[in-house]
Amino acid sequence: MLDQEAAPATRERVTGGRILVVDDDRDVAELVATVLAEAGHEVKTITDSRQAMAAFGEFQPDLVTLDVLMPSVDGISLCLELRRNSDVPVLFLSAKDDPPDRVVGLRIGADDYLGKPFDNDELAARVEALMRRDRSRTVHAKERQLRFGRFIIDLASLQAIAGDRQLPLTPTEFKLLRTLASEPGRVFTRDDLLVGVWGYEPGSDTRLVDVHVGRLRKKLEQASVSEVTIETARGFGYRLTGRAA
16 A cells, blocks of 8 residues: 655654655654654655655655665666656665675665664764755856866756766766866865765765766766766875866
8 A cells, every 4th residue: 555654744844855765664664754854854655666756756855765675666676767857866775785785776876875774863964964965066056167178067057068968967976076077186085075075974985985986987988078087096086187178
């Protein structure tokens, strides 16, 4: 049966965003909803993953949390479907917390990954960091562009354009590209990027940076972008090389 419940119903004022929680375990879904509602968010829960996309279209959330292992439609498939039409931040919540599983989730389009069981405060903090980052990319974007020949990073429209083609970047990938391109040639440490792109504490999850850099490199390669290159500064971090026009 479809479960679409705003939680908790007694909350009088919403100070955060709209969050869609998809998890076939009703107890976990209710726990996540309670934690996030107490943090000031409006939350809708779905325990039948077959109804997730319809709920997404109706609710228009600012962030989605997805369980990975669900019997009807798994979280990986849902994330892929979301990424075909939306750049909404996606946070995976899963008992599968092994590094290979985390990497798969991040590579197919998730913005972050939190293993179960999780700390309630960490869940609230990660959600807030993702939403703060997503809001700031709109609020603080200036009316200007970074140009590298025919490759343009438009900070107003939040688009990366190669010739006449727009790159299909997620919000995280765009902010990562914008950060690296803001100072071509500078080596950004993984901690620099964790703080600047994700809003996390230094040293919290450097693997997160590596996976997203890999995804961004692949999209630049697929779009035949030759004007810029993301290089690895071994033992330090990453730098973008290229000449701004």
